[in-house]
Amino acid sequence: MDDGSEGLVVLALGGNALLRKGESGSFSEQFENVKKTAKILADLIERGYMIVITHGNGPQVGATLLRHDAGQKIYDVPAFPMDVCGAETQGFIGYMIQQALGNELKKRGIYRGVVTIVTRVLVDDKDSGI
DSSP, X not given: OTTSOXXXXXXXXXXGGTOOTTOOOOHHHHHHHHHHXXXXXXXXXXXXXXXXXXXXXXXXXXXXXHHHHHHHHHHOOXXXXXXHHHHHXXXXXXXXXXXXXXXXXXXXXXXOOOOOOOOOOOXXXXXXXX
16 A cells, blocks of 8 residues: 555454453453453554454353343343344443553554444344354
8 A cells, every 4th residue: 555554454353352261251351351452453553554353242242141131030120132232242342442452552652543333234034054
């Protein structure tokens, strides 16, 4: 590219980037893991790359569904459906990445916006999954 940047990199985070084996899944554990990952992401940005980050949310949405279920059973707070819990966890993970990466870039004197986008997926109910 002729604008001084190295190009675009699309990264998919999962597993160890968010939640390590044997961890409880607390916010502080996950945020510490994301902060470590943010240093690597900031290295790429410092080298001139533009990055797009995607992530899974399986363990997080599973825990959120359990929280909603418990809230309904214990406190009579209505549980949200799966798609809404998926959006909730996308937002929470996006928040962690945005905070950690923004803070790491600021430490390095790089003042760039970090944006979180919540997405939706339409699944065909006739799809056999094969």
